[in-house]
Amino acid sequence: MTGITEEPTAHRLASEAAPVLPRRVRRQRNRRPAGAPREKEYVSLKAKLATYLILAPIAILFVAPFAWLISASFQPISTIFANPPTWIPDNPTVDGYKGFLNVGTLTEAQQAQGHGEWRWFLNSAIVAVSITVLQTFFNALCAYTFAKRKFPGRNVIFVLFLGTMMVPGQVTLIPNYIIVQHIPFFGGNDWLGNGGHGWLDSYWGLIMPGVVSAFGIFLLRQFMLSIPDELLDAARIDGASEFRIFWSVVLPLCMPALAANAIFTFQGAWEDFFWPLIIMSDPEKITAPVGLALFVVQNKTDWNLLFAGSVIATLPMVVVFIIFQRHFVRGIAVTGIKG
Amino acid sequence: MSTAVAPVRKDVRDTRVRKFFWRMWRERSAYLFIAPGVIIFSVFTLAALIFAFYLTFHRWSIIEPEKPYVGLQNYEDMIHDERFVQSVLNTVYFTGASVPLTMIIGLTLALLLNQPIRGRAIFRTAYYLPVVTPFVVSALLWKWLYNGEFGLFNYYLLKGHIIDEPLLWLSDKNLAMPAVVLMSVWSGVGFSMVVYLAGLQSIPYELYESAKLDGCGTWRRIRYVTIPLLRPTTLFLLVIGIIGSLQVFTQIFVMTSGGPVNKTTTMVYYMYLWAFKYYDMGYASTLAFALFAMLLVFTALQLRLFKDGGTQ
Numbered sequence: 001m002t003g004i005t006e007e008p009t010a011h012r013l014a015s016e017a018a019p020v021l022p023r024r025v026r027r028q029r030n031r032r033p034a035g036a037p038r039e040k041e042y043v044s045l046k047a048k049l050a051t052y053l054i055l056a057p058i059a060i061l062f063v064a065p066f067a068w069l070i071s072a073s074f075q076p077i078s079t080i081f082a083n084p085p086t087w088i089p090d091n092p093t094v095d096g097y098k099g100f101l102n103v104g105t106l107t108e109a110q111q112a113q114g115h116g117e118w119r120w121f122l123n124s125a126i127v128a129v130s131i132t133v134l135q136t137f138f139n140a141l142c143a144y145t146f147a148k149r150k151f152p153g154r155n156v157i158f159v160l161f162l163g164t165m166m167v168p169g170q171v172t173l174i175p176n177y178i179i180v181q182h183i184p185f186f187g188g189n190d191w192l193g194n195g196g197h198g199w200l201d202s203y204w205g206l207i208m209p210g211v212v213s214a215f216g217i218f219l220l221r222q223f224m225l226s227i228p229d230e231l232l233d234a235a236r237i238d239g240a241s242e243f244r245i246f247w248s249v250v251l252p253l254c255m256p257a258l259a260a261n262a263i264f265t266f267q268g269a270w271e272d273f274f275w276p277l278i279i280m281s282d283p284e285k286i287t288a289p290v291g292l293a294l295f296v297v298q299n300k301t302d303w304n305l306l307f308a309g310s311v312i313a314t315l316p317m318v319v320v321f322i323i324f325q326r327h328f329v330r331g332i333a334v335t336g337i338k339g
Numbered sequence: 340m341s342t343a344v345a346p347v348r349k350d351v352r353d354t355r356v357r358k359f360f361w362r363m364w365r366e367r368s369a370y371l372f373i374a375p376g377v378i379i380f381s382v383f384t385l386a387a388l389i390f391a392f393y394l395t396f397h398r399w400s401i402i403e404p405e406k407p408y409v410g411l412q413n414y415e416d417m418i419h420d421e422r423f424v425q426s427v428l429n430t431v432y433f434t435g436a437s438v439p440l441t442m443i444i445g446l447t448l449a450l451l452l453n454q455p456i457r458g459r460a461i462f463r464t465a466y467y468l469p470v471v472t473p474f475v476v477s478a479l480l481w482k483w484l485y486n487g488e489f490g491l492f493n494y495y496l497l498k499g500h501i502i503d504e505p506l507l508w509l510s511d512k513n514l515a516m517p518a519v520v521l522m523s524v525w526s527g528v529g530f531s532m533v534v535y536l537a538g539l540q541s542i543p544y545e546l547y548e549s550a551k552l553d554g555c556g557t558w559r560r561i562r563y564v565t566i567p568l569l570r571p572t573t574l575f576l577l578v579i580g581i582i583g584s585l586q587v588f589t590q591i592f593v594m595t596s597g598g599p600v601n602k603t604t605t606m607v608y609y610m611y612l613w614a615f616k617y618y619d620m621g622y623a624s625t626l627a628f629a630l631f632a633m634l635l636v637f638t639a640l641q642l643r644l645f646k647d648g649g650t651q
Contacts, residue, residue, distance in 0.1 A: 081489050178401075242369075
């Protein structure tokens with residue numbers, strides 16, 4: 001990527017640790033001395049007004065669907081279908097949430113129509129957290145080895161990794177389905193991988209193909225190249241083992257890049273749809289996105305449950321986004337990916 | 340003479356081989372470090388890729404025990420498959436409509452937000468919210484908004500007298516694809532905006548100042564300073580956008596299921612149908628390779644962009 005971001009360097013950490021001055025002090029320091037040229041362009045009141053006139057309606061268009069989603073998740077099905085639409089429910093109800101999570105006592109109508117499962121969210125959480133932790137760790141391990149170790153075969157293996165970044169996920173999707181089905185010793189398979197269903201319908205199948213990402217390795221390696229070799233050699237002279245160097249010296253220096261990798265991995269794993277859709281069929285074991293999508297296909301009228309489920313499925317993403325907002329923007333600039 | 344040289348050569352080679360293995364042994368921890376990655380990668384990427392290629396030459400059904408070799412039959416079938424051609428056209432239509440729209444709106448918003456005005460953070464968050472939302476949720480939500488009878492779109496468009504009678508957005512032959520495009524633009528604009536904002540911030544202010552001194556108005560400054568300097572950002576977004584759009588699937592699955600009359604059947608959705616509805620893994624793999632071929636140019640470009648960024 002060319003010039004849209006500062007190059008990631010380990011050295012930048014020092015500047016980030018600089019103390020944050022109180023706002024008042026900062027303001028005074030930033031004040032323009034009399035007669036000095038303006039730092040930033042001065043925007044006339046008219047231009048400002050015009051800007052707001054364009055920005056505000058678009059912002060409303062962007063936020064309105066969410067407002068509706070949240071509002072509708074607290075409405076009974078009757079007012080969701082009402083005309084004109086109800087934006088603020090008169091009698092907010094959590095029936096939709098109860099129905100979708102299948103907790104508490106359900107009304108007869110709900111039982112007849114079908115309901116969601118709270119397990120879907122648990123499944124999603126287990127899978128997304130496992131993939132995030134494992135992938136960040138294994139990516140960092142590989143990236144460090146490719147960046148800082150010299151060993152026979154390094155370039156060959158790395159080029160192989162790089163080359164397959166060009167292969168879209170859809171090409172390996174179908175063979176992977178068959179491979180996962182024939183993993184030996186799992187799901188009733190014999191040692192040749194025949195006879196059972198392997199990793200189909202299991203967390204293994206969801207997690208394992210996602211624990212390494214060539215793309216993540218590539219980006220982390222770029223970041224790790226900027227760590228000075230002297231630092232690692234110093235640790236080596238001090239008698240640190242190779243793993244200790246990686247764990248106690250390299251990893252702490254790479255925190256910003258690791259955070260970006262982890263955030264995007266979590267996002268991607270949480271909203272992954274295609275892979276769980278094809279390999280999971282047990283309704284107890286599917287993840288939240290698949291549960292939601294199949295729900296709309298099967299029970300076309302239970303939109304209050306669906307909206308409640310949608311809100312719950314969105315929440316973790318919003319929370320992660322709010323906590324890591326700073327990393328998000330930088331991570332996007334560095335990696336250019338949306339999870 | 341040759342007998343005199345040969346032993347020396349052999350000796351050299353021996354030392355070299357020994358050195359090689361000695362180096363491997365010395366760096367054994369490095370192999371241990373990459374082992375988990377390499378194993379997973381070999382199984383789910385390398386082996387899978389080779390297997391996918393193998394599948395394209397076979398009629399491979401999950402439910403039938405016989406998996407005969409059929410040569411190039413799958414490729415021939417594909418070329419003569421009208422639905423395949425239709426799916427390619429649909430995918431190109433989707434990409435051609437959604438990528439430029441997303442980028443233009445993203446750029447406009449970024450330009451507006453790059454001014455020193457109050458409430459920038461609020462606006463930025465508002466535009467970015469759809470990017471954070473899980474794609475399935477966005478698709479479900481928009482499916483409801485597009486609903487012919489109860490959807491909010493029809494309600495407000497009717498109320499504003501923009502349309503006279505309710506539109507069947509997702510089941511109308513000519514409206515379904517634009518409706519999917521609109522939803523995709525909505526969820527992608529925030530991303531373009533953030534990337535463009537990062538790009539804008541790297542443009543030195545002096546350039547605007549000198550352009551101003553030369554008598555350029557706002558519009559001309561945008562046209563002759565901002566847009567040319569944003570070229571790398573634009574190229575980056577274009578490549579990323581095209582790659583993502585050619586693989587569109589989730590929206591289609593949730594909102595239209597490829598209908599009406601295949602008007603929104605995209606390449607990936609068509610592949611999905613063949614693999615997991617008709618259970619023909621061989622033909623589905625062939626379709627996947629067709630997508631691979633289409634993507635190849637753009638992914639190669641993307642890799643170049645990343646490499647440049649890394650060595651800069």
